[in-house]
Structure formats: C-alpha cells, structure tokens
Amino acid sequence: MERLDKIISTGGGISRSDARKAVLKGRVSVNGKTVRDIAFKVDPTADLVVLDDNKICYKKYIYLIMNKPEGVLTATEDKRQKTVLDLIPKELYRKDLFPVGRLDKNTTGLLIITNDGDFGHTLLSPNQKVPKKYFVTLDGEVGDDLPQKFAAGLTLADGTKLAPADIKILNPKSTALVTITEGKYHQIKRMFGLFDLGVNALERVSFAGLDLPKDLLYGQVRELTNCEHDIIKNAKKTLK
Numbered sequence: 001m002e003r004l005d006k007i008i009s010t011g012g013g014i015s016r017s018d019a020r021k022a023v024l025k026g027r028v029s030v031n032g033k034t035v036r037d038i039a040f041k042v043d044p045t046a047d048l049v050v051l052d053d054n055k056i057c058y059k060k061y062i063y064l065i066m067n068k069p070e071g072v073l074t075a076t077e078d079k080r081q082k083t084v085l086d087l088i089p090k091e092l093y094r095k096d097l098f099p100v101g102r103l104d105k106n107t108t109g110l111l112i113i114t115n116d117g118d119f120g121h122t123l124l125s126p127n128q129k130v131p132k133k134y135f136v137t138l139d140g141e142v143g144d145d146l147p148q149k150f151a152a153g154l155t156l157a158d159g160t161k162l163a164p165a166d167i168k169i170l171n172p173k174s175t176a177l178v179t180i181t182e183g184k185y186h187q188i189k190r191m192f193g194l195f196d197l198g199v200n201a202l203e204r205v206s207f208a209g210l211d212l213p214k215d216l217l218y219g220q221v222r223e224l225t226n227c228e229h230d231i232i233k234n235a236k237k238t239l240k
Contacts, residue, residue, distance in 0.1 A: 001041040002058070004028065004049070011044075011058035012051050013090050027052050061116040062094060062223065063232060065210070068111045069218035074102045084111060088221055100124060101132075101183060101207070109134070109204030110212040113221070119232075123208055129163070129181040133206035134188055139198040141173040146195065150178070156190050165191070177205070209234075 008019035008028060020038045022028055028035055029050045030042055042049060044058040068074065068084060075083045076098055084099055096115040100123050103111055114120055123130050150165040166179040178188055189199045205212045210231050216222070224232060 002044055002060075003038070004030065004035060004040040004042055005038040007042055007044055007049055007056060007058045008051055010094060011049070011056035012054075013093055022051055061119070062092070062097070062114060063116070063119075063229070064088065064092060064097070064113040064221050065213070065216065065224055065228065066111045066113055066221040067212060067216040067218050068103050068108055068204075070106050070108050072219075073105055074099050074111065084113065087219055088113070092221065092223065103204060104186065104202070107202045107204065108218065109202075110207050110210065111204070112207060112210070124183075126182065130208050131179050131181055131206070132183065132204060132208075133177060133179045135203045135205050136176050136178055136188060136192070136199055137201040138174045138176070138192060139200055140196070142167070142169045142176050142197070143195065144169070150191070154191055154194060156184075157194065160184065162187070162191070179206075208232075 005016055005019045005023055008014070008022060009016045012019065014022075023038045023040075024036055026034050026036055030040065031048050044060070049056040049058070066084060066087065069087075071082075072087065073081050073083045076085055077083060085093075085097060088097065094115050097113055098115070098120065100112040100114060100120045103109065112123070122128060147167050147169070150167045153164045154162045156162065162184070163181055165181075168177040170176055178191075180187060184190075188202060192199055203212075208231075210228060
C-alpha cells in the first residue's frame, strides 16, 4: 500500500507538493470516488487512481535505457552543465532516478537509469564482475600482442593492477571491442595509454549482458522492453 500523494506525484510526474494540492482540491479519485486525504492508502496494483480524468499508472521501480550522447554529464544534477537526467522525458521522470555507473562526459552509449537502489548497487559491486563492452576508436593501430596482454591483466602507470580484460581487434586495426569487468577512472584510456595509443572515441555497446539497441539514437531514452526486462531480471538473479 502507498500514500495517495506519493502515487500522484510519481505516476503523474509532478512534485509532491502539487500532488497534495490536487488531492485537497478534489481533483483526484480512487475507484471512482473523490478522495481529499493525502495520506489515504491505495494499492497501486489494484486501485484505479485518476487525476483530472487522467489515469495514474504507478510503478514502484522503473528501468530506463539511454543512448548517452557526447558532452552530457552522467550525474543526477549540475548547476552549469546538462546531465543525463535532463534528457529524460516528463512522462518517465522520477525524482529518485539515478544512473547505474558512470560514463565520462565525452563517452557515448548504453546507460541504465533506475530508481531501484538494490539493483543498482548489485550491478556496480566490484565483486560481481559485471561485463562492460566498449567500441574504441584509437589514434593508431592495435598491436597483435595486445589481446594476450589484456587477458593477463595490466598494471597501470600508477601501479593499479587490473583484472583480465578482453580485446577484439577490428578492421581497421585502429578500432577494437574491449570488455572489462571494472570501472576505474578513465580505465580504458589509461589501458591503451600504456601502449602509446590515444582514444579518439569511446562508446559503451553492452552492459551486464544488455546490448545497446541499434534503433536508439543519441539522447533517446525509453523503458526497457519485455525482452530487455528478462535480461535484467536474469542478471539480478545471477549476480545476487
């Protein structure tokens, strides 16, 4: 059971204060009857809640997938720069949303956004070794010896030891697919820097077994499909 004002705020995409005002003004009905008690408890899975003739659809948890564009911060808020939450359409926005993990400002690609804290924590736990795959464009060709060196586990310039990683050299050889199970600061750039290779572009194409949809354009965000939900659910069961 949830408070009526919470249901209206979350499902209607308005502030809790505006939700309370709407209830007090008699603009909200539950199962066809007007309710003016903001603390009134409803069952979001069974009760019909309506605000101004609009049915309120409430979900306790929401799972979004975004194709993050370049130049946007992976943060919940910033006073000077645009964040990934600024790209979420009003009908999907929740105040408690947060990005699962972090993509650098100029890194693009798959980003999961949710309000399920336990789920996010599980995916981000270093002990879970969640795979993250990136398409990398470099300023030089990848040496044939790099797959073996990546698989053995690199040691960064500051002495940080990394877990084994996988690299698949593509054509042209200045591009590659890299899979890591960690998320250290500028990790991929620092890995290639050991071999005097600079990263010109970086795109995350897969996270926790979920691939970036080909039809999801830069800056677009939507709820996960049923198929994608299954991948997420299986990931949660596997990782716990």
